[in-house]
Amino acid sequence: EIVMTQSPATLSVSPGERATLSCRASQSVSSNLAWYQQKPGQAPRLLIYGASTRATGIPARFSGSGSGTEFTLTISSLQSEDFAVYYCQQYNNWPPFGQGTKVEIK
């Protein structure tokens, strides 16, 4: 079973600042890595797939990078609507999810 580890657990950021979230896989998942955003009371929303491809309608301030075991989600300039929990997910094997990173207002 592949274990996904996200860091940090909580990230405090001011609006307009950059946020960098990390995700590490216990073994290589190639580029089969996705990122989701979830707000309270809502279903997850797909942001990134293939480690770096933005899903339909996702703003350019969201970018993903990495391959193998190390991945990063960067939000270039945080907007108020970006404060949420972010999950990485590998789809090379199942089960897939990391434990999440909460991005909160500093």
Added chain:
Amino acid sequence: EVQLVESGGGLVQPGGSLRLSCAASGFTFSSYWMHWVRQAPGKGLVWVSRINSDGSSTSYADSVKGRFTISRDNAKNTLYLQMNSLRAEDTAVYYCARGGYYYDSSPPDYWGQGTLVTVSS
């Protein structure tokens, strides 16, 4: 527009059973893998089960293996999750989500709004 609408959640006693449904519309349901993912109150996302496009291949998380059964009716555009021998730790919001097109090579892209299952006496 892709839509996934879950139903069937509710309060059930430990040891009881429940069947969840997920009605799909806006896409060719019979061409896609489908998933169930759950989220306990205040906790993270946990993958539960998946099924291929024609229902011939399924897999489960270890925590539900032998108790839950995923199935689909492509004529009715509906996904199911039969849950037996329910435990308190199965309490969660259950989401259905669309997976890959014929191949299990894409992450879930569209999600329903979820249905709450509460296991309690």
